[in-house]
Amino acid sequence: MLRLIAASLCLRCQRAPSLPFSLRPCATLSSVENQQTVEALYDLSVDIQKVRKLKGWVLHQSPSYTREVADLLKGMGASGPIIARILAIHPEAVLCDPQQMHAQRELWMSVCPNQKELVGIIEKFPASFFTSSSYHDNQRNNIAYFQSLNLNKRIITKLMASAPQSFRRPVEQNDEMVHALQRAYLELGGDEANMKIWLQKLLSQNPFVLLKPPEVLRQNLLFLRDKGFSTAELLRLLSSLRGFVTELNPDSMRRTLTFSQDTIGCSETELRDIILKCPAVLYYPESILAERFDSLRRAGISMSQITQTPTVLELTSQIVNYRIQRLKARGYDVRTGSLEVLNGTKKDFEMSFGKLQLRRERPLFNPVAPLKGDD
Known part of the structure; x- marks a missing residue:
């Protein structure tokens, strides 16, 4: 698949150096651990060893607001185990000033439907919520x-959380x-009436597209146009790649296209058809x-099969x-x-596999066979 957004999200975790952004100027760093912080985390059943191993510097900061953070989360409906998980993953939260945290809650609740959902977001993206107060004006203006x-409020919330x-x-x-x-979108022939939904x-599919320079988008579209893709096909690629076209560059695409064409042994026109069926091919390195x-060919799959169903290259x-072996066991x-x-997610494959199995096991009706009757 295209580079997984979940993998990309890890890059958003704040791997701050000596003084992370959430550390207030008035905070002090001590050579010994802040026992109030340690005891409060113990009382909340937080994995202290995990904190010491990954972000031990937090335990040396003073002042800290561990109990205030826990009370805020509890007031929003977070259970004890959820609070413990949040603080184990993002212990920097205890360094946030209580007023700052309450301001963040009000800010997020302006687009989040309810506190329960906000707790779920904080559990997944704590670094997005527990952020420096110096960003609050920008956050408010961007909202x-x-x-x-x-834009739908849920989309805005997702953007705030993941990017x-x-x-x-x-x-x-x-x-x-x-x-x-x-x-x-408009220059490539998109319908203005549908532009809001398209955007x-x-x-929603790629929140990180906003972080890329507009010039990158222009250069990549010009490169693909030079490769023979029509205006309509470029719009299709821009939409199919979920904005990931902004994460490509002409040099990488040129190498990928040359390699794919040489490997498949096809014409440029045929290669464009393959790309349109499976835009992800543009994204993968050689x-x-x-x-x-090589893996597909070792399994006995022909190149013509691959070109007919190139999306198999996403797996x-x-x-x-694994899927070939399961199918083989069923006689396919x-x-x-x-x-x-073979295609699709695990759920998609299981559904296809189940239908295949059902077809094989369903008894065939023989119209000339004698009917069974009572003796």
């Missing part, structure tokens, strides 16, 4: 900006990228594609081999059958 675009940097920076930078996306879907092509070799030979059954 107002995205609301002016008539917090886009809300910490000046609103003008987000406006520049949004306008670049809207302009590209909302794109931002090393990954080489490994996946890792381990997943493909991928060397002669369609590769569509």
Whole structure:
């Protein structure tokens, strides 16, 4: 698959150096642990060893507000185990001033439907909630900006949670990228009446698109146009890649396209058809594609099968081999059958596998066989 957003989110965790952004100027660093902090975390059943191993510097800070953080979360409906998990993952939260935390709660509740949902967001993205008060004005301005675009509140909440940097920076930078996306959409033939829905879907699928320079988008679209993709096809790629086209560059795409064409042995026109069926091919480096092509061919799958169903290249070799073995055990030979059954998520495959099994096990009706009757 395209680079997993979940993997990308790890990059958003604040791996702060000696003085993280959440550390207030008045905080002091001691050579010994703050026992009040340690005792409060113990009382909350927080994994202290995990904190010491990953972010031990937090335990040396003073002042800290461990109990205040716990009370805030508890007041929003968070259970004891949830509070313990949040503080084990993001112990920097205890360094946030109580007034700052309450201000953040009010800010998030302006777009979050209820406190229960906000607790769920904090549990998954604590660094997005427990942030420096110096960013609050930018956060507030960006919320107002995205609301002016008539974006769904849930989309805005998702953006704040998964791509917090886009809300910490000046609103003008987000406006520049949004306008670049809207302009590209319209210039490629997109329907203005559907632009809001298109933009909302794109931002929902790839919140990090806002963090890219608009020039990158322009250069990549020009490169693909030079490769023969029509205006309509470019719009299709921009939408299919969920904005990840902004994370590519002409050099990497050129290498990938050359490798794919040489490996498959196809024309440029045929290669464009393959890309349109599986835009993710543009995204993978040659090393990954080489490994996946080789694995498929070792399984007896022909190149013509791959070109007919190129989306199979989105799956890792381990997943493909596992699914092939399961299908083989049921008598399905991928060397002669369609590769569509291999595609999709684990749930998609299990559904396809179940239907295949059902077809094989359902008894066939023989119209000339005698009917069984009572003796």
